[in-house]
Amino acid sequence: MAEHASDYTRGEMIVEEHERTFHGFIKLTKWGSLYIAALLMLLTLWFCTSAGFIGGVVVAAVMVLLGTLVLREKHTI
Numbered sequence: 893m894a895e896h897a898s899d900y901t902r903g904e905m906i907v908e909e910h911e912r913t914f915h916g917f918i919k920l921t922k923w924g925s926l927y928i929a930a931l932l933m934l935l936t937l938w939f940c941t942s943a944g945f946i947g948g949v950v951v952a953a954v955m956v957l958l959g960t961l962v963l964r965e966k967h968t969i
Contacts, residue, residue, distance in 0.1 A: 926959040 930952040937948035 922963055926956065926963060930955045930959070 933955055934948040934952040937943040937951055938945050941947070943951070
C-alpha cells in the first residue's frame with residue numbers, strides 16, 4: 893500500500909497554544925459556573941421566597957466568597 897505524504901512527525905508539535913487555550917477554557921468554565929450559580933441563588937431567593945433582595949444578596953455574596961476560596965488556584969512550590 894502507498895503511504896500518505898504528511899508533514900506531521902509524531903512528538904514534534906508545539907502544544908503551548910493548545911495548553912493555554914485548554915487552561916483558559918477551564919478557568920472560564922469554573923468561574924462562570926460559580927457566578928451563574930450565585931446569580932441563580934440571588935434571583936431564586938429574591939423572587940421565590942420571603943428572604944427578599946437583601947437576603948438573596950447576602951447569600952449570593954457568601955456563595956461567591958466561599959466559592960472563590962475553594963476554586964482559586966493553589967500554587968505549588
